[in-house]
Amino acid sequence: MNVGSIQSIQQEIVNEFDFFDDWSEKYQYLIDLGKNLPDFNQINRVEENLVKGCQSNVWLHAEIIDDKIIYTADSDAIISKGIISILISVFSGQKPEDIINAKMDFIDKIGLSNHLSQTRANGLLAMVKQIKIYAVAYNSKK
């Protein structure tokens, strides 16, 4: 799978969010992303893949293919699915070391943090942390 660099994808997302005038458009976009998140293999809907710290259940699975990490995820809440969908578009298909070193300021730039409750913001941080933990784990195996 060929994807752009983490930074260029992040910039695309920032540009995308710049189009939105108000919170409801941002939320609608997240909801639509959530609905379009590719089907998650139900075998991976297990305790070990649960991201701790989210109010809804979020499952995150990672596997390494050709030195790149492929992330898949699922949630029982649609907005969480939308948020994880953004993170997957940024990090899935990237090399572990690039994921580890990635800056995360795009989350602030898209202005989403202001529209997430503290509980949800913590959930988002937990997702990012889990993505990075997988990257660290795969990197150390090399």
Added chain:
Amino acid sequence: MKDVYKIREDFPILSKKINGSDLVYFDNAATSQTPTHVIQKIVEYYENHNSNIHRGLHSLSADATNQYESSRKKIQNHFGIKNDYEVIFTSGTTHGINIVSSGLESQIGSSDELIVSEMEHHSNIVPWQILCEKTGAKLRVIPMKDNGSIDIEAFKKMLNNNVKFVFVNHVSNSLGTINPIKEIIDLSHKNKTKVLIDGAQGAAHFKINLSEIDVDYYVASAHKLCGPTGVGFLYGKSELLEELPPYQGGGEMISSVTFEKTEYADLPHKFEAGTPNISGVIGFGAAIDYMNNIGFDNIEAHEQELLKYATDRLNKTPGIKIYGDQVNKISVISFNLSNHHPSDIGSILDQFGIAVRTGQHCTQPIMDYYKIPGTVRVSLSFYNTKSEIDLLIDALEKASTMLG
């Protein structure tokens, strides 16, 4: 009741804007808002009376002690308690339950049984599980029924000679169900079983006389009834509190030098070791005054009117399913909208400035009973209005469109 819009002026936070909209505060079962009367009492304490209680001979200490003890009297009178020393100040309901659960360790044996209901808050489950783990006693559960009520017939059959304690809430925090505590207490006493009532959700909505219902232990929190956070009280019949060992320290503390102060041995000080939340206790007393000034009959009438209005409007909203609405209840409504996750609904409502609680509400067994991940919980207070309920319905309809 005084006009609700006049009452709202007593609460500075209610004029706040959230995400550009007027705040609609429907999370009162978690924490009620604080009126200026209470805030001012706390400020006044720090500006004029701040000092430690029960110790100093100086005037400030005497002032602070008088105010602190006058709060105890207010609580004693309000809850119909015989003796003021039966009121123990705590950091809240959870603390009160833990004082009892850890104190009972020496009184409970491996053949004993303890009973909770299926609709308890986790804080009225976990301490008893810990007690059972330590003593080998058995924890049994009164089942609930589909309509959100306790199965009282099942409870009657559970009572036997081994049942030493029953722990139930007065009102379910997730469903709003008012439980028949007088009946539960009478049945238990006939069986020589003691009862602790978790009053966290009941105390804010109606007046209760603890001597009349003859309960053995009762716990509540100030922040549910317009008081500050981090303060509450434990009531216990004096003969029971006398038997209960101190919560902090335990038996070994007797040999330590700090035990030289004999007042620790007397009620209520035995359970109030260390500097308490003095300003919180004073604020608690002020909150009791404030609510009595509004009048609990008025509070109940207004809240029941809001409950009926909100239930009717929600029932007419497509996709809404309410849990436990067929029973005698307070102004709490737990519901879901179609198959949408409650956290999605809660997040969207927040964007409209509407504060609700979503999730399991620390009552996982209830959610397991209904086989749902959680609910959206709207909890109404005497300062809420019908037009706020209209805003909620509008926002729910918009959320429904957004989520598709």
